[in-house]
Amino acid sequence: MMAGGRGPLLALLFLLHFLLPEAFKILILSFIGGSHYLMMDEISQVLHNRGHEVRMLLQTGVLMIPGRKYEQPDTYQITAWSASQDYLKEYEKWFADYTEDFLKGREDLSRYLDFMNHLAYQCHVVLNESEILNSLKDEKFDITVMDGFNPCSFLVAEKLGLPFVAVFPGTFANGPQVGIPSLLSYVPVFYSNLADHMDFWGRVKNCLMSLVL
Template sequence: AWISILLLLLLPGPSDGGKLLVVPMVGSHWLSMQEVVEKLSERGHEVVVVVPEVSWQMEMTPAYKVVTFPVRQTLEELDNSFQEYVATHLAGKPFPLNAMAMYKSSVDVFNTFFGQCRDMFRSQETLKFLNESGFDAILTDPAFMCGTILAHHLSLPFVFFMRGFPCDLHFAAPQSPSPLSYIPRLFTFNSDRMTFLQRVENALISLLELQYCNGFYGEALKLSSEVLQRDMSLVDLVNSAAVWLLRFDFVFEYVRPVMPNMVFVGGINCAEKKPLPK
């Protein structure tokens, strides 16, 4: 039944409109998701986007309904956190100092922005509205896990619209193989043509992936256990996604099998250009 609802929401063609809750990620991630949300609204679906009152790099249009919730962070705090994150990535430190610094800055920026998710669950007025609205499904960018936790809280089917997780979770959770012999792990900076020692390094880092991802998403796991009243692992949170809309192109990635509910939509955020003059 859930798959039927999601097909009605996502596939082209005439259909009775569904009611879709959108939980986006702030910043540049919203730019590509916004186009999808507008198209869904044009096709007759009732779309509600829930965003923080202090939103970072997010412009809204009248094509859909926007629900805001109060947050504690200021725009200056969000700006400073992201600027520190970018500065760390541009520092040019050698391995493994670069990996350690980037991991720490990633955790810091995640915790800063994730505070807005905590504020959403503190807002009883917002939760009351979401519970009583009768949504059919949730469309979310799971980078900060907020929409994922909300989907479990509301017991709704959910669709991911994403680029990827930092620890290969977007392939591990749906059980798609990622052979260590030619698929380099994040922070190794290797190519698909690795020496023996690089493959050993790749294998060692893969053993640590879930551990550093648990650290990265520590606040999200803590909030999920508070909200859902049970312990949830990262895999538990994401593996029940009905559809994975992946914002990259299969031909530009490392070759591997994928699951039937993984759909590649690379280029969806590229603007349509006018034809060249003759």
């Protein structure tokens, strides 16, 4: 999945400059690889350089950009978790097929739902990492900064009892979780292929899809 440029990153850092004027303990949630991880890594580096104590909860084993790999940075700390190797091999094969379809314009709702199923399974894994989550809870972080694309990030923040700031690197697929208005009469549901001007049946479709996605 591709990140949407530096705009969201700059806006987030500008916001955090005013939200966190003093040194805070910040937990970064990064559960998707590729450019999503690179964005959260840069956010972590910048926050550390501003004097905050930063730790990233990172899912390892998910796909990275060719030529890049997960490394322990010299600045912030990392707590890593991962699904099983058998699952990761299955996911890597599925994601390669998904990417090929996407680049050829064959992406559809069923593929997106498959992707959400994979995220749901990965979420099940991390939510059952009781030792890791209890350890993070004991560290008493002040706030978490998350990649809002993955809905599991919100569940982890809730489980840890932490306030959060979410950054959306591409789409507002999980916008309602952070209070982004999503009135179904004129805000199209992600993957609905609708515009903001809908007739009656368009609004019916939008409402039904909101129950699925």
